[in-house]
Amino acid sequence: MATRKTAKIKDNPDLMKDFTSGAVINTNNSAYEARLAQVEKRKLDEKQSADIEDMKKQIADLTKLVKKMVDK
Numbered sequence: 573m574a575t576r577k578t579a580k581i582k583d584n585p586d587l588m589k590d591f592t593s594g595a596v597i598n599t600n601n602s603a604y605e606a607r608l609a610q611v612e613k614r615k616l617d618e619k620q621s622a623d624i625e626d627m628k629k630q631i632a633d634l635t636k637l638v639k640k641m642v643d644k
Contacts, residue, residue, distance in 0.1 A: 578597070581587040586600035598604055 577591040578588045579591070581589055581596065586598060586603065588597045588599055589595075590597055
């Protein structure tokens with residue numbers, strides 16, 4: 573198995589450069605976990621917003637149906 577050659581990035585101790593793949597690796601686990609939580613929260617917020625919009629449309633449709641029934 574090949575050993576990875578890495579070096580810390582100047583001016584940012586949380587990042588390392590992997591010379592084998594060319595990737596920049598974040599070694600700060602708490603920052604990584606915070607970013608994952610941020611992405612999950614954004615996904616949840618988007619889903620909730622879509623659900624609310626769907627409910628608004630359903631309420632509008634129901635309101636139209638009730639008005640039709642009352643008018644008859």
